[in-house]
Amino acid sequence: MAWFFIYIGGMISTLLGPWWTIVIVAIVAGFLFPSSARSAFWQGMIGVGLLWGMSTITIYLKNDGLLMDRVAPIFFLPDGWILIPVTVLIGALLGGLACTAGWNLRRSVWSPSSSTS
């Protein structure tokens, strides 16, 4: 469920505030939803990755890749679509990291035995 919380929460928080609020959402998700460390990491990756992936793919298709093809060369990328995996990867890694950090925070507050389900 953490991934879904991040997906919805991250969408709302970044619509209202700066991009890095999604990091806080992912930390909170890791803290609230009991799981394993590995699961927390994956849920964080999927939550942010899915949100950013859906957004970028939708924008790319609706814009015919026009802007991405113009932006990609600035970052020495050969083609506009590559900005999609680049964006998703950065977002997902950060999401996984943040969610795991939240999970660890929970473990430091509650005993390890109560943090698994």
Added chain:
Amino acid sequence: MQRRIAFLWIAGTAILTWVLNTSFGSIPAIGTFLDPINGFWRNAETKPFNTELTLRSGVREPVSVVFDSLDIPHIFATNDYDLYFAQGYIVARDRLWQMDFSTRAAAGRLSEILGPRALEYDKYQRRTGMTDGAHTFLQAFLTDGDYGAAVAAYADGVNAYILSLKPRDVPIEYKLLGFEPEPWSPLKTAYMVMNLTRTLSFSSSAVSMSNTRNLFGDEFMDHFFPYYPKGTEPIIPADTRWNFTPLPIPSAPDSRPMSSSASPILPEKDHGIGSNNWAVHGSRTKSGHAILANDPHLDLTLPSIWYLSQLSLPGHSAKGVTFPGVPDVVLGFNEHVAWGATNVGNSALDVYALQLRNDATEYLHDGQWKPTTLKTETIHVKGAPDVIDTVYYTHHGPIVYREGEKPYERRFESGQAIRWTGFTAEKPFKTFYLINRAKSYDDFKAALTYFDSPPQNLVFADRNGDVAIHLAGQFPLKWKGQGRYVSDGSDPNYDWAGWIPKEHNPFTHNPARGFVSSANQHSVDPNYPYYLEWDYAPFTRGNVINEELSAMTAVVPDDMRRLQMNTRNRYAELVLDVLLATIDRSQLNPSELAGLDSLSNWNRRNDRDLVGPTIFSKWWAALHLNIWTDVYPERGYFKRPNDQNTIQLILDDSNSQYLNGDTPFADRVTAAYRTSFEKLDPETMAWWHHLNASVDHILGLDSFGTGRLYASGDKQSVLALNGSNGPSWRLVAELGDSVVARGIYPGGQSGNPGSPRYMNFVLDWAEGRLYPLPIMKKGGSTITFIPN
């Protein structure tokens, strides 16, 4: 233990977030930039932009804005305030970043955005008096009722748009450079006008001219840098009579100062700021109505310097191109008249050599040591402390560089002050406010009384059948040759003695030849009683336009469009036959001979698929270099005779010592052909590869520009396209019972690289197509402004 692990995970996350949220050098903050919700992705236009919208805002009465299929806004308002409010709002919606960035650049404030690397540029802007000039403009705006109110209303409109923006909605360039929009103000409009004035009239060849005279003397200068070159057809026909009593001309001083420079020689930069305009009288047109055409040449940029709009109030509508940041239509037409501009090709700037003492706090003038006025400029620098710079002013104008300072622009040396008409200009754009409302030639003439700078050849036609060209601007009253070389700043004879009264400015109205035309060439012939400088554009475009127009009968608008696209190579017409007759064919190999054959058969036009223009232009450039390299020293900052005067020398006297020197002319011609031909790649010999036409983004980002365009033209053709300089706007308007106009500019209405409207006009422009630009009547509304 677990706490420590948790802390490390949180810290790691925080550090990565911080890194992704921070900009390093010119790399934007990656997280901020890539975030699909707020970052650059947000700038991709994913749905039609100009859809129905009602905006509650500061207008007094409802305003409706209708967009046509070209995304041109047609603004219908009931009063001036609402009209300019809406104009400001709508332009900002498409062009905010361009307006904001250009005015910051003009004001010498780029260091705020780009950091220390822009510092020398910023200093140069301030040293050359941009701040003072813009404040002079501002004072004039503020004290002018109607026009001041228009500028203020425009600012309100831009600000209403800025206030409606969320950070994620700002143009992509803000996100790339990491800064934010700042509020608009009349001062920013003043900087915009100042910027344009500088682009068009801030240049001088006085330093290189002085150095060259130092070396070769007056006879050489008068021969190769003539006041009035042979073959010139002035803008105001040579037989024009002047119906006024001129003011006394100031007398020239006996001694003239010399100047020298140690700057290394660089290729003479050809600014190529040229333009064409003409108007054909009804007596020569098929319909019997006047037809006007204009294509001003500027550096072609994306976003374009122009934005098409129609501005309508009850009783009148003006349509044409506007400058983002400035109210009104600048070039275009209304229901009664049409107008266009070309730059007056001469210099509006004099350079004064000064004698300074006491750390430049005093300068010698008229036998006395006079104090300089010091003005402090504070430059904010991103990521570094403020830089305080002091600009020293004399009564001439600012001292650009003081002793020991390294010039950013080589045309100013240390210890020189500049006087420029742009510093004292007040409200040239009030002229456009009035022309937008003009109904007749008299209205047009009345509007010109406000125009001071940059000097323009304004062409005019109306539905009554009048055609005219006026030199608009304020011209200093000078003795012949004043300012041609570096002036002696201590000698009052070099001060500007006053101004030529504007009613004495040259003009021609319905001349006998049935048309008026200008292409930046000489304004007048030597019979005009005042001295109007010497350094005009070559006669090439002007002569071709006059020749073509003279040959036309029953002119229709499409003839004008075709003339705008005319690619005749005047230099080739003049000199190619001589070169072909001179070259020693016995020295050429078979492929060189084949090249020569294609040149013989060439139609002398700079058309994109031909190889003739490529071979000729390279050959001519090599020959020009070959001739003058032998005459001029290897190092030093000098002015070389231009193509036109070199060709004249060849035509007049091919035995001249300058052409022959150590090497006979025929050998030079042959050698120049062989060396230039050798460098040509047969695969890319078609002219368009070498013309290298493109429209570039203001920041020079390759992928935001057009890349090389498949286009025709050349800097000396009527179709004056050359690299990224060329026709920035084309208009053809027939003034019949109604005004039927067509036009185009190389760009698109949107300034957003993520929009399909960003460069959608460019290919049609390169092909020479024009879009119909009807004056739209009120009806329907895309965007409606309603009062709060």
